[in-house]
């Protein structure tokens with residue numbers, strides 16, 4: 001109605017206040033698990049939310065996560081300076097208080113299949129495995145030392161304490177000059193993380209203009225304020241290295257913009273004879289992600305859409321396999337935390353309804 005309000009900051013204040021004053025204590029003891037067993041696969045915001053709601057409804061929930069720590073992108077993707085890990089720990093701790101059993105280091109589809117979950121007595125399964133498979137540039141030199149996908153880079157830093165190398169096992173190579181390819185939120189997070197790891201010059205390289213940059217304006221402005229440089233209308237064509245296989249340069253071509261493509265964004269067109277070499281120690285590729293494939297490959301009868309994401313009935317969130325539900329990025333493609341949480345809530349209600357109907361059905 002009136003002036004815009006800083007809704008994100010207001011939400012943050014409420015959540016911080018609630019945590020500090022224990023205003024959102026879980027309302028269910030482990031002994032309240034009186035209904036059947038439900039398995040939740042993936043501990044990102046979709047899985048965490050589905051697990052919490054199902055536990056509150058009285059189900060005995062087991063949450064399976066392939067990595068060694070729960071939280072999904074909240075844990076391994078979004079950097080500490082934007083989402084402190086203490087908040088993720090607190091939310092995960094609340095799940096444990098609700099009686100949810102969390103099993104990490106379990107890759108569903110390989111270690112245990114969906115069929116085996118049903119055989120073990122789970123009556124329904126929720127899949128929230130996310131869209132964490134990084135896309136690459138498909139240009140020569142991508143295997144050189146010093147080239148990371150944003151996913152690997154952020155995971156090494158967030159989850160594997162690479163920033164503390166050599167005190168911790170995982171190394172991270174940063175050097176002085178870092179180029180980040182792509183201009184979405186993940187690219188901004190990677191660039192700002194590289195600065196915090198000590199890079200002297202961090203450059204975002206993007207093949208379209210500022211107008212087409214997919215990152216939120218706030219993320220772009222934050223990156224600019226911190227000193228990240230932007231090289232727009234520039235596209236990498238090859239990466240070059242020394243005799244030891246270490247990255248030394250990224251050769252780029254200048255671009256102009258043509259007519260809008262099917263996506264609505266103007267199509268980048270290479271300008272002939274415009275190649276130039278950027279001297280770099282590290283390149284981080286942040287050009288998007290696809291569906292995590294392992295569970296999908298190991299599960300017969302699970303229908304996928306043209307883009308390789310799980311197809312669900314939009315009303316019930318049920319997949320083509322009866323009793324198997326899905327939500328979050330693995331259904332929509334890379335989206336937002338709140339959308340994934342919404343999907344988790346919707347699926348929990350649908351699972352409850354499905355199991356109640358199954359229970360009441362004379363055929364079952």
Ligand SMILES: Cc1cc2nc3c(=O)[nH]c(=O)nc-3n(C[C@H](O)[C@H](O)[C@H](O)COP(=O)(O)OP(=O)(O)OC[C@H]3O[C@@H](n4cnc5c(N)ncnc54)[C@H](O)[C@@H]3O)c2cc1C
Nearest residue numbers: 042044045046066072073108129130328329335336337340
């Ligand atoms: C760097 C980065 C920054 C972002 N910043 C924001 C932001 O500021 N705001 C915002 O709203 N959104 C942001 N997003 C997007 C948001 O994080 C995602 O949309 C959201 O996390 C999707 O939630 P999800 O539960 O569907 O999947 P995910 O968070 O991807 O979680 C999926 C989980 O499933 C696990 N898994 C995968 N396969 C298996 C298997 N076979 N067995 C067991 N476990 C498995 C994965 O290890 C992972 O832990 C960001 C994304 C990234 C990558």
